[in-house]
Amino acid sequence: MNKILILTASIGSGHIKAAEAVETELRRLLPDAEITTVDFMARRISRIHCFMKDFYLMMLAFVPNLYDVFYKISGGSSGGTLVQNAFAWVMMPVMKKLVRRYEPDLVLCTHPFPEGAASLLRRRHEEHYRLATVMTDYSLHQIWLYPAVDRYYMATEEMRMGMIGHGFAVSTLRVSGIPVAGTLKEMTDKAAVRHAMAIPEGQPAVLLMGGGLGLGGIESNLRDLEKIEKRLTILVVAGRNQRLMERVQDMAYASHHQVLVWGYTDQVHFLMRAADLLITKPGALTMSEAFVLGLPMLLHDPIPGPETENAIYATQHGAAVWLHPREDLAQSVETLLCGDALSEMSRAARGCARPDAAAAIAEDLKTLLSRRS
Template sequence: MLPQADITTVDFMSRQTSWLHWLMKKIYLIMLDFVPNLYDVFYKVSGGASGGSLVQSAFAVVMQPVMQRIIRRAEPDVVICTHPFPEGAASLWKKRHNPHLPLVVVMTDYSLHQIWLYPRVEAYFMATEAMRQEMTEKAFSQARLHAAGIPVDVSLQALPGKAELREVYGIPQNNPVILLMGGGLGLGGIKETLLELEKIPQSLTLLVIAGRNERLLEEVRKCAAQYHHLVKAWGFTDKAHELMRAADLLITKPGALTISEAFVLGLPMLLHDPIPGPETENAVYATRHGAAVWLHPGEKLAPAVQELLTGDCLESMSARAKECAKPAAAAEIAQCIVTMLTGKK
């Protein structure tokens, strides 16, 4: 690799990067509460060739000045984008200022969508071979397409065993252990999920990561004193991977990174409440490959969990999850980028 490389990570939608970008994200999240299918509408409108190009061009034009400021400050040898918004801004910047600056895109979805497809991209890295084939059919150069998988932390492969971690966290060895996660904001109906799980007579250990949602964390801890299950709760924590390793089942929204990490850990999933669009496609992918069960609206959670806890269901799902895993994705992507850069010198 390049041990001397200077890597600058930028959150393109943060307030520190751009007040306008942050405001756009804030307004979108607020609107999502009132119009749950808003993302679905955007996803479908931007999915077609004409509608997609229009949406892509609009976002690229709005965000290109911020990308120009970032590039001038960092003077990078390569720009790597993991989201289509900065990708579009970088592509437009290349067109206007420097067509020779390498632009690399790491797709973080389990389905291909028009909004990821921009000109002037030297290398695309995607989750699956099916996505690579679909891009080939759209006349993208095969030499630029790599089905490396979605990159995850390499430390996942070096975690201690399940029994050891349960001892560390005071988790009983014999009870089924279920982890509830809702991302950094603690979304995904965690409190309602806990109420449903309380209906299960079998003794369970429930691990809850509330993220930065302090109100949820307080509510979970209050509920814990009343439940017959053992409930352990954390706020925002860097121990999420260890808790995933200690669990038998993960109940979560189907974010692509979370799913990818669960694949590597062989952790079966019960997925619910996907944001219409890419999260729905993520749920479809994990379910079709036997690594997850997708709980659709109207289906009861408690019976679904009870069914998963019977027989060798979880063991079978764990094996299927590992078959989907791409633990070396990050290393493969890094090596390809290094080869691309050194080959240009």
Template sequence: MERARILILTASIGSGHTRAAEAIRAALAAHPQAEDVQVDVVDFMAREVSMIHYLMKRIYLTMLRFVPDLYDVFFRIAGKNASGGIVRGAFAQVMMRTVGRMIQAYKPDLVVATHPFPEGAAALWRGRHGGSFALAALLTDYALHAIWLVRGVDLYFVATDAMATAMAARGFDPCAVYATGIPITRTSQLMERQAAQETVGLQGDLPTLLLMGGGLGLGGMDRTLAALETVEQRLAILVAAGHNAALEAHASALARTSRHDIRVFSYTDQIPALMRAADLLITKPGGLTISEAFAAGLPLLLHDPIPGPETENAIYATRCGAAVWLHSGERMAPAVEEILAHRIPEMRRAARDCACEDAAQRVAEILMESLTRRRGAAYGAKKDV
């Protein structure tokens, strides 16, 4: 029997969808039957894949930067059952042709989507043109959204049991929905704080803050740095600037004059080590970022969520006790001082209680079992003929 092919379709809107895709790829590569499977990961929004998709991504990112309230309206409209189907259908129509090219090029036995756009487009293409490939969707936030809920998807992976229950209440087959947690890469998760601090270049034992704004370095991190300058206690501050060159330059300049020990990192694969080195993460509430913090037992101070999914993520992490949500008008410095002085141990315990370190491995195992069953059934049918 030929090697099976798995095509993972992601979207480089932020970095969470891509990080989830890479975590699944790594878990599949470590699976005992890895030699029987070829895995490809494709960025559905890359310029070389589709110029139209790439331009749509640029418009989306511009909208987030300049008119976030407009995105809030879009999210709320798309989140309604009827409207969600209309929005999803419109994007699927635009993107279906690109998905068709990929299906014909890769000839996958299984397609896994870590973003709703390729999920909807693949479901529409299969509905119109047929095809024997299975389709799985992996949700990368801590709340359901109607734009993800496509009839005909074979497998769903969600973050929590509550999400799986909510999908069953909407008529989805409970046997096709798995509450695995959000997949994260396991690299350095077991590193102790002291070793992690040495890895990222810290010395001494200063209270350590990690500032993140996703792969794009969003979330007003320059304002956060200014606010932290008013904290009387000397701090070590790790700034993960992502692809934001202006933020990287600003933070590097501030590091030369600040009384805090500021270390600046551009886009890096050292996030697990940075999280293990920190006492508190100050960030926008992206689903992957929160999941990685949970795995590291790292308390969160959340601010400036993108309206919609990140707001729901902030609600979830706060209710679990692993995060404090800094709302508009509340001051950063007093919140940091209060958390460092009184709340770190309890928030660490709450974060660890929420962790799903093996989510990627669980997803890989379920995907491989499903693929084996489907290929076995297809092979048996051919023999009968």
């Protein structure tokens, strides 16, 4: 019986969603396998890891430019190695405990922190598990790159070519796309979803999201959308941000739009299917889901570093418009709602979609397991 340990990180929701998508396909392909998914940054796993996560989130909330500096430093070949090794050494003891507990044949990581610790442990202690990584970005970055990884799954051919340039073996690289839930490609009946949500026929629906943490200036976006005279349905996902959810509910009462509010919810795919336009930060998983659904995006406030690269990718492919600071949100939305802009962006989004990424990754992992020594 194969034993598979999937390691993710509760830093936002994207890494967890990627892990869940692949786990679902692995359970379908390998029904007898023992599969365990662990949040590597959870307090019950390590208080140190949890502190590091909290510090990371504080950086995003108060000093995003500091993260930009860190991202640039860790992107250089020498600086990147120094930063990577520091994180890997700190986290390796916890990784060792997890490996001793679960005795995996395969370790699959959807975040670079557990990947680094698993790579270091494998090199230092001659562990025999297979190691695979799902990269949840649309650009290549040093922080994902470690030796002793048997498989890398990535979003684009450009990333693969970049890794070849870094000296990685071609046999370890797979352009799979970023894994999303397999149910997304089955959600075809937009009219039925809108009817179930009581969205009036012909009324544009705009979805506001800021990831699982409720980031991204949702309140200010709502205020800006009040400038639009045409009545909209505005769907708001506040995530785990309870204070934001309460404030948005108060704003909904005074709005001339139809404003519907959710906290952290498993109904996001239905909300995305109902929407005509998604206003969000450019998280890679959110973008990947929007691609599959053909949902045009208005992107704003990227976290400096990886999300900036994600925004560049989506806009260059015609699937999104990037709203830069001091640009008028309301005017941009009104422009997009007129004419054929949204239909053209929808076609472009579907052109970027990789709905079968999770299934392709699971198939390749099954092959990798069958070849283990």
